[in-house]
Amino acid sequence: xxxxxxxxxxxxxxxxxxxxxxxxxxxxxxxxxxxxxxxxxxxxxxxxxxxxxxxxxxxxxxxxxxxxxxxxxxxxxxxxxxxxxxxxxxxxxxxxxxxxxxxxxxxxxxxxxxxxxxxxxxxxxxxxxx
Numbered sequence: 001x002x003x004x005x006x007x008x009x010x011x012x013x014x015x016x017x018x019x020x021x022x023x024x025x026x027x028x029x030x031x032x033x034x035x036x037x038x039x040x041x042x043x044x045x046x047x048x049x050x051x052x053x054x055x056x057x058x059x060x061x062x063x064x065x066x067x068x069x070x071x072x073x074x075x076x077x078x079x080x081x082x083x084x085x086x087x088x089x090x091x092x093x094x095x096x097x098x099x100x101x102x103x104x105x106x107x108x109x110x111x112x113x114x115x116x117x118x119x120x121x122x123x124x125x126x127x128x129x130x
Contacts, residue, residue, distance in 0.1 A: 007077040007088035014053055018077050018088060020065050029063050043067065053081065063088075 007018040017030040022041065029037040029049050036051035047065040052058040059081055066075040077088040108116075 005074060005077075006091045008091050009079060009086060009088045011079065011081065011086065012053070012055075016053070016061075016079060016088075018049075018063055018065065020047075020075065020077070022068060022075070027063075027065055037063070041065065 005018075005020040005022070007020070009016050015030075015032050018027065019030070020027045020041065022043065025041045025043070027039050027041050027047050027049055028035055029051050031051065031053055037049040039047055039049045041047040044067060046067055049063040049065075051061055051063070053061050061079060061081040064078045064080065066077070068075055074090055077090070079086045079088055
């Protein structure tokens with residue numbers, strides 16, 4: 001069984017983070033770095049945490065963390081606010097959990113793009129003629 005799970009979502013200018021530790025059966029919700037909800041979790045039922053997003057007026061939010069079907073599974077985490085539901089993405093906590101970094105393609109200059117377009121156009125025209 002993996003250790004902690006961390007989920008994060010930026011919603012309406014606020015940073016919402018959920019920390020879930022299935023081993024200790026504990027979950028916390030942070031909004032803008034401050035703890036707004038803490039609850040115990042069960043291994044057989046979904047956890048429900050309720051809190052508020054600061055503002056005028058404060059908005060109610062509900063966080064639902066699913067239960068684990070398999071010991072190595074990652075539970076789903078859903079934020080419900082203002083009648084909408086948002087799936088919260090899981091963030092890696094350690095280097096081992098992170099996937100390989102994808103290479104960024106090299107930047108193209110306008111001259112390179114034009115040369116590429118021109119060569120494709122010439123090829124396309126020559127294919128038409130034959």
